[in-house]
Amino acid sequence: MGEKVKLGVGLLLLAGCGVWLSFYYGTKPKPGEPVAHLQPLACAACGAAYAGEAGALPTKCQKCGKNxxxxxxxCRNCNTLFPLVRAEGSFADKAGVKCTKCGKSSFTTEISSDELQKP
Ligand SMILES: [Zn+2]
Ligand SMILES: [Zn+2]
Known part of the structure; x- marks a missing residue:
């Protein structure tokens, strides 16, 4: 009897996850919809960091005009914002990326808007 109850709870949890997932994906913009998407950018030429609209990277720097x-x-160590310079458009290239200031390879992509200069 006890096992049956456990199984029932497990199935209920699974069903709950499915509902949550479909809700999550349902709130994303549909393909082809124009979305003003700002993301944190950093310039490898002049070192500026700012929120900018970006499609294919690298893109033209708003500060110095270089591509x-x-x-x-x-950087999780010294909070420096630095550019993720990569040849291919793959996140696998993150391996070996180091902070341009302290050289540590511990970093986050979570950058709050007040850490960025306004465009
Ligand atoms: Zn620049
Ligand atoms: Zn650092």
Missing amino acids: EAYRALK
């Missing part, structure tokens, strides 16, 4: 603005990362 060297990449996705910005924040």
Whole structure:
């Protein structure tokens, strides 16, 4: 009897997860919908970090005009924002990325908007 109850609870949890997932994916913008998407960018040429609209990276730096603005990362050690310079569009390239200031390879992509200069 006890086992049956456990199984029932497990199935209920699974069903709950399914509902949550479909809700989560349902709130995402549909493909083809225009979305103003700002993301943290950092320039490999001048070192500026700011929130900018970016499609394919690297993109044109808003500060110096060079085509060297990449996705910005924040160093967990010294909080420096530095560009994720990568040749291919794959996140596997994150391996070996190091902070340009302290050289540590511990970083986060979570950068709050007040850490970025306004465009
Ligand atoms: Zn720049
Ligand atoms: Zn650092």
